[in-house]
Structure formats: structure tokens, C-alpha cells
Amino acid sequence: EVQLVESGGGLVKPGGSLRLSCEASGFTFSAFSMNWVRQAPGKGLEWVSSISSTGGDIHFADSVKGRFTISRDNVKNSLYLQLSSLRAEDTATYYCARSPTDFMDVWGLGTSVTVSS
Amino acid sequence: ENVLTQFPGTLSLSPGERATLSCRASQSASSPYMAWYQQKPGQAPRLLIYGTSSRASGVPDRFSGTGSGTDFTLTISRLEPEDFAVYYCQHYSGSPPFTFGPGTKVDFK
Numbered sequence: 001e002v003q004l005v006e007s008g009g010g011l012v013k014p015g016g017s018l019r020l021s022c023e024a025s026g027f028t029f030s031a032f033s034m035n036w037v038r039q040a041p042g043k044g045l046e047w048v049s050s051i052s053s054t055g056g057d058i059h060f061a062d063s064v065k066g067r068f069t070i071s072r073d074n075v076k077n078s079l080y081l082q083l084s085s086l087r088a089e090d091t092a093t094y095y096c097a098r099s100p101t102d103f104m105d106v107w108g109l110g111t112s113v114t115v116s117s
Numbered sequence: 118e119n120v121l122t123q124f125p126g127t128l129s130l131s132p133g134e135r136a137t138l139s140c141r142a143s144q145s146a147s148s149p150y151m152a153w154y155q156q157k158p159g160q161a162p163r164l165l166i167y168g169t170s171s172r173a174s175g176v177p178d179r180f181s182g183t184g185s186g187t188d189f190t191l192t193i194s195r196l197e198p199e200d201f202a203v204y205y206c207q208h209y210s211g212s213p214p215f216t217f218g219p220g221t222k223v224d225f226k
Contacts, residue, residue: 035215037162045154045162045205047215059213095161102209103152105173107161 002026002106004096009111016086016115022079022096022108030054030074033099036081038092039110046092049081050099064090086115119144119208121218129226136193138221140206144187151189152207153182155200156220162205166191193223201225 008020022034036048049060049070058070069082079096093112097104120143130136140151153166164173166182169189179194193200206218 037215037217044220045156045207045217047213047217050213050215061214097162102150102211103164103167103207104154104162104215105164105167107163109161 004098004106004108006094006096006108006111009094009113011114011116012083012086013117014087014115017082017084018086018113020081020083020094020096020111020113022081024077024079024098027098027106029072029077034072034079035097035099035104036070036079037095037097037104037107038090038113039095040089040092043092048094051079083113086113088115091115118214119210119216121206121208121216123204123206123218123221125221126219127222127224129224130196131226132196132198134196136191136196136200136223138191138193138204138206138223140184140189140191140218142187142189142208150209151182151184152209153180153191154205154207155202156205157202165204196223 003025006022012018033052035050038048051058051070067085071080091114093110095110096108098106122141124139150168154162156162170182181192183190203220203222205220208216
């Protein structure tokens, strides 16, 4: 079964850091670009970051550029998102999602990040 | 950046009725394709349509997508109780960012 499982979310103070992980199974992880998408409570979907299959092409939304880092380990079949200098507006459920091309066909269940003092 | 507008914001219908959801892009991009996702409360988004009109695996044929240029439509031919959810359109112009619309909520009349 094709599956993505996120972990690492939690409560963090403003200015703090957190590392999210996404473990993939059931498919050839190294063949796909991967993404992080977030959803603030009661709001819509916001693309956060993308990384190509080899990790050589990386992009970020302007809202997180310079604060978040994306990486992947194709041996461990895992995707990561390092969140730094966190703000209240970063509070959201963070989903990892697979991209065959220009859409996202497999999504994890998400991990919740709350930034609050 | 291509901004997506979805309308209506909320669609109140009854089971068995036809639902027509619209998504308009602010510019006609080089990549003409639109994707649609369904999200139910407490769940992750689910891909319904990609490449404007191709149904994802396991998606019932009552869901269909059409459109070109800047105007795209998701149609649910006959609403089933499990179809009441929020629907998002998404565009990708060949390089990030991916852009999502604000969503249309389909709820019970």
C-alpha cells in the first residue's frame, strides 16, 4: 500500500524550531518529487515547499523562505522539513504529498504544529 | 503567480442533485492543466482530477473535470451523501509554486 506518514509536530514557542518527518512506503520514493503543504485551522491549503526526486531542485513559498529547509533521504525513504524562526502564523497541519508531475496524488494524514507562547 | 478564484464559496444542494464548481485562474498559464481535490473534515485532501479531466484511481465517474485557458469546472453529476465536502482546485505552471484555490464547500441544503 502506498503510504506517507508524517511525524514531528507539536507545540513550540515563537522563534523556536521543529523538524518534521515524512516516511514513505509502498512505492519507489526516489522516483518522485515531494512536497509539504500546510493548512491553518479552518483555512485552505497552502503549498510550502517542494524537492525534486534527487534533491537537487528545491523551492519554497515566499512566506517561509529563509526560515524553512526541506531535505530528503532516498535510502531511508524519508522527507524532512526543518522549521525555524517559527511564528504564530505557521500554526497549521503540515502534510507531505507526492508529485508525479503537476499535481499531488498521495497525501499523508498530516502532523500538527502549534506556535504559541 | 497565478491566483485561483473558486466560486461559489458554498454550494448548498441535496443528494441526487448536480454540483457545478468553478475555478478561474488570473492568467492563462503555459501549462493548461488543473487538478481538483476533495477534503472532508479531519481528513487529508484526496486527489480527484488531474490534467483537467483525468480521474484519479478509484474516483467514481460521477466526478468530471473540464476547462481550458483560465476557466475550469468540476462537476458532480449526482451528489452522494459522501460527496459533501470542501473542494480545491490547484494549478502548477511547470515550476513551483503550486497554487491552490480557496475552496468551495458543498453542504446539505
